[in-house]
C-alpha cells in the first residue's frame with residue numbers, strides 16, 4: 458500500500474499515478490488493486506488520519522536496488538534476462554503513450570517468481586507532451602539516470618527511459634553505476650556527453666579482469682548511453698542486438714538464482 462502525504466501537490470501526484478496505473482496492464486508492470494483519495498490510515502503521528510492511498514499488487518520478491526546494493530552484480534545471463542523484461546515493459550509503455558521518467562533500481566521490483574515489475578508512476582507523463590509533438594521539458598527523475606538532452610531542454614520521454622534502461626543494465630552488470638551524477642562536474646558523465654567512449658571504457662576497465670566487458674556489450678552500452686537520442690537502440694534493433702541475443706536463461710534458472718540471493722537478504 459502506498460500512502461501519500463497530505464497536501465495539494467501530493468493529491469495531484471496521487472491522481473497522476475492512479476490515472477496511469479488504471480490504464481496500464483502488462484505482466485512486467487505493477488498493477489493497481491484499489492485507490493482511495495481519503496482513506497483512514499494509521500500513521501506514525503496519529504492513530505487515525507485521512508490520506509490518499511493506492512493499493513498495489515505486492516511485489517514479494519523485493520527491490521532490484523536491495524539485491525545490487527547488498528549482494529552486488531548479477532551474471533551476464535541474469536542481466537540479459539532482466540533487460541529483456543525491462544525493455545518489454547518500456548515497449549508496452551511506449552505503445553500506450555506513457556513515459557515513466559524515473560526508472561532506477563529502487564523502482565524496479567520483483568514478484569514472487571522473480572519476474573521484473575516496473576513500479577512508481579509518480580513522475581510519469583503522457584509521451585505526447587503539451588503540444589502533441591512528443592517533446593517534454595520538465596527536468597524530472599533522479600540524478601544518475603537523466604539523459605544529457607534533458608539538461609539542455611527538450612527531450613522525448615521514450616529516449617529518456619531508454620537511457621535510464623542503459624544505466625540500469627550497467628549497474629546490474631557492473632555492480633556500480635556508470636557515472637555518479639548527471640551534474641556537470643561528473644568526469645565520466647562528461648565523457649558520455651563528449652562522446653568519448655574510448656576513455657569511458659578505459660576508466661571502467663581499470664579495476665576489472667581482462668574481457669570483463671565484451672565488445673558486443675560495450676557497443677550496446679555506447680548506444681544506450683549515447684548523448685544523441687537518435688543513436689540509442691530502437692526496440693527493433695534490440696531484438697537483433699548481438700549482446701542481447703546471447704545465452705538465455707530459463708525462468709526456472711532465473712528463479713533459482715534470485716531465490717538463493719533473496720535468502721541471503723533476509
Ligand SMILES: Nc1ncnc2c1ncn2[C@@H]1O[C@H](COP(=O)(O)OP(=O)(O)OP(=O)(O)O)[C@@H](O)[C@H]1O
Nearest residue numbers: 459487513514515516517520563564576577579580
Ligand atoms: N507493489 C509493491 N510491492 C512491494 N513493495 C513496494 C511496492 N510498491 C512500492 N514498494 C516499495 O516502496 C518503495 C517506495 O515506493 P514508490 O517507489 O512507489 O514510492 P516513492 O519512491 O516514495 O515515490 P517517488 O519515487 O515518486 O517519491 C519502493 O522503492 C519499494 O521498495
Ligand SMILES: [Mg+2]
Nearest residue numbers: 563564576577
Ligand atoms: Mg520510488
